[in-house]
Amino acid sequence: MTTTGPAQDVTALNGAALHLEKVRICFGSGKHAVAAVDGIDLSVSAGGFVSVLGPSGCGKSTLIGAVAGFMPIASGSLRIAGETVRGPGADRGVVFQQHTLFPWKTVLSNVEFGLKMRGVSRAERRDRARAILDAVGLGDFLRHYPSQLSGGMQQRVSLARVLVNRPRVILMDEPFSALDAQTRFQMQEMLLELWSEFRMTVIFVTHDIDEAIFLSDRVVVISPRPGRVRAEFPVNLERPRTADLLTDPEFMRLKRECLALMRKESGRDAAVKARQVSEAQFAERLPQESGDILGELVG
């Protein structure tokens, strides 16, 4: 990557530490309140890369919503660089699963959006957006609309749209889960590349064990309904990481450990039936997609 443009101001790109203590997030209010996430403790050091791993519907996206500042927390504390989160802010960038680029804006205008909101001059935001789009390999697609790009390219634009604001924390909500395996792996490699360049703090939500281990310094396993931290383990694998790592014995060991944990968590035995019942009850009250939940708050 070229070091002109956004990468120069290295201090501004350094990540911020993140602390969650006994965080509880509920949907609904009063008697009908349902805890989606309960008693989550999570600390991420500045510039760290932590994956949050768990099955669908375990409240991972809700957690992202809280850190982004959209989901109010019912109790506990949520601090970034020592400051309590009170609402959304450009210091935290969010990359969603898919389809959150503005369809009516070109790739360049999408990436310029955050800078425009901060009142950066047209010429400067153009330069900075161009530089970051070059970095994600889309320098030739500035004038395209999102609908003209493949899913992988769209996600690269989403990443660039967040990175251009030099956020201190990047929150990624299953950003590659809709991509095919090969594209996904390319995206993972590119993300690590950009991370080592920008040194922002990353919280990466996923249900893919390989992805969680491959990317992060630490994996946090969340159990569902309500979401709780079930286990967390460090990933002491060397960086930079490449495809070879996926067959490394240590990688395999971590994966086995993780699988065992998740299997135990999902309850093979008698608990299965009980869980299905509670799941059904829960699903009734809980909007299916995190987008819906956030949508209710926004709308």
Added chain:
Amino acid sequence: MKVAAEYFEPAEELAGPVISDDKRRAWLKLARSFALRGLSVALCLYLWQVACSHGWHFIVQFQNLPTPAEVVRSAAALGDNPQLAGHVFNSVRRIFIGFGLATAFAIPIGLLIGRFRLAEDALIAPLEVLRPIPAVAWIPVAILMFTTPEQSMVFITFIGAFFPILLSTIHGVESLDRRLIFASMTLGAGPLAVFREVILPGSLPSIITGLSIGMGTSWFSLVTAEMISGQFGIGYFTWESYTLQNYPDIILGMLAIGILGMGSSLLVKRIGRIFVPWTQTSLHRE
């Protein structure tokens, strides 16, 4: 260090260049489609001519109707006479004012209703009651409410266009993906910027559809109003031709209404497209 861009080969992800063979085939397709359309119009005219000249009389009777040939003759006669042009001018002016007012009111009200619960609660109930009332049913009240027939006809035109535009605008705002609003807020957009940068452009395709439909309904409403209370205008011309037993002119008036309605709807669509370039993109844009 490996440049991140090297991980990808963009060329692979997009389709190849346009092949000239494809272009020729596209032209052929277009030519065939036009030929077929022309043929169907010609067939309709022929059937009309035959039905009239043979005095078709089975449930529908054609013996009182003018033949296409008579209509063409009467159209040629009108060429010497600026009467029809005057009627058309009057109608177009009313459409312009009525439709323009409807646009100016319906879009802002629709945006507010779509976005704010308070605006919806305050405005939607009376609008929902008024909405199913056809513009024609407003004519007596319009005559009572306005001092000149001109004003009442413009009002009818306004009513005809207002509701389609309003409903499409509300629908456009409400069907907007909420995640886009969420995304814009995480990128630092305040409430005003969300409105300007997300809600307005996001609902624009639906608004333009509403304008196009509203244009059609405003013609529909205007012509009826002109038949009842007009002194000039294409609807008046059509009705007057009937009372004067000038039958070929009825058909002429009808055709003029059809062509004007279609033309203005098309115009709205075409102009609208300029504002929503992202909705008609193909991979071969550059």
